[in-house]
Amino acid sequence: MEVLKPVDLVGDKVVWLDTRYIPWKEVWKETTDYKEVARAIKDMEVRGAPAIGVAAAFGMALAALHYEGEDVEGLLRRLREAKEVLANTRPTAVNLFWALERVMKRAEEATRSGSAEAVREAVVEEARKIQQEDIESNVKMGKIGAKLIEDGDVVLTHCNTGSLATAGYGTALGVIRAAWEEGKRIEVIATETRPLDQGARLTVWELKRDGIPVKLIADTMVGYLMSKGKVDKVFLGADRILLSGHFANKIGTYQIAVLAKHHGVPFYVVAPTSTVDPKITLDELVIEERDPDEVRRCPYPFEKVYVTVRDVEVYNPAFDVTPPELVTAIITERGIAYPPFYVSLKKLLEG
Numbered sequence: 001m002e003v004l005k006p007v008d009l010v011g012d013k014v015v016w017l018d019t020r021y022i023p024w025k026e027v028w029k030e031t032t033d034y035k036e037v038a039r040a041i042k043d044m045e046v047r048g049a050p051a052i053g054v055a056a057a058f059g060m061a062l063a064a065l066h067y068e069g070e071d072v073e074g075l076l077r078r079l080r081e082a083k084e085v086l087a088n089t090r091p092t093a094v095n096l097f098w099a100l101e102r103v104m105k106r107a108e109e110a111t112r113s114g115s116a117e118a119v120r121e122a123v124v125e126e127a128r129k130i131q132q133e134d135i136e137s138n139v140k141m142g143k144i145g146a147k148l149i150e151d152g153d154v155v156l157t158h159c160n161t162g163s164l165a166t167a168g169y170g171t172a173l174g175v176i177r178a179a180w181e182e183g184k185r186i187e188v189i190a191t192e193t194r195p196l197d198q199g200a201r202l203t204v205w206e207l208k209r210d211g212i213p214v215k216l217i218a219d220t221m222v223g224y225l226m227s228k229g230k231v232d233k234v235f236l237g238a239d240r241i242l243l244s245g246h247f248a249n250k251i252g253t254y255q256i257a258v259l260a261k262h263h264g265v266p267f268y269v270v271a272p273t274s275t276v277d278p279k280i281t282l283d284e285l286v287i288e289e290r291d292p293d294e295v296r297r298c299p300y301p302f303e304k305v306y307v308t309v310r311d312v313e314v315y316n317p318a319f320d321v322t323p324p325e326l327v328t329a330i331i332t333e334r335g336i337a338y339p340p341f342y343v344s345l346k347k348l349l350e351g
């Protein structure tokens, strides 16, 4: 199945697909400037927790490759500046911060060699490893999660968790792809996922390319379809998972989880262990608030079209938090975590 790498490091450039134009057209961009990579993450040209981690790592690679001096201290200063800029793009997906820490740690370890060239090579190598590990974990999660899908299932998914949100193949969509590739005749129900329509624009586009049957619904239709027995299982992604099993994901996830619990529909989260954050507690979890105009307007590139009165006040949290009691299981590349999650997730992290 053809999957896209939404962001890649090609020579000394970062190349990415501006997903805001999908499904109308594929607009590819490139830059040698880490600040431009940061802007692309902030503007959600590159989006999806794993993909923004990979993009941030490649941003650090640009900072290293385009630092002209040969003094190691100067190069480390440049990398710390880049890390700060990239870390200030979006606050919720832990993959971004985990990737930046990993690349910075590798750079500092490489200074023992004393040469700026060794530091540059180490940074590029670590960024590529992060990309490759994400692709490999997507495929492993796909195989593990596909066992939970039966032939004939109708699977609901929310937002976009495919190869436009990861280094390739996808998390929840990776599970759906794997089940399809195993010959299971499934059908997907994709929610539109207002206000930026990642489901209507990206998930539908990906599944159509894969030839996987998909029906698009408005976010408001989930409860009705579950009440009519039209949904067999829910599979969706995550941006940050706590050891308690609480997880942040695209706004609208929590209400789907409540409806799934009420209607006895199994509710599965699919995410690599790099999305689990063992360091913070629930009250430290930051939910990104985005531009109110995203709710007042159509999504890019029709953002000049308002769907309401221009000065209406707005709430625009980009994510919500779902409690563990609403989660059937969490599928990772290391295995499936079942409640109690503070035990099962810890065990998976300890490998």
Ligand SMILES: CSC[C@H]1O[C@H](OP(=O)(O)O)[C@H](O)[C@@H]1O
Pocket (backbone or CB within 6 Å): 047, 048, 049, 050, 158, 159, 160, 161, 162, 165, 166, 170, 171, 172, 198, 236, 237, 238, 239, 249, 250, 251, 318
């Ligand atoms: C595998 S993507 C995980 C996660 O990231 C998305 O957020 P966004 O589109 O704002 O970057 C969404 O919450 C997905 O479930």
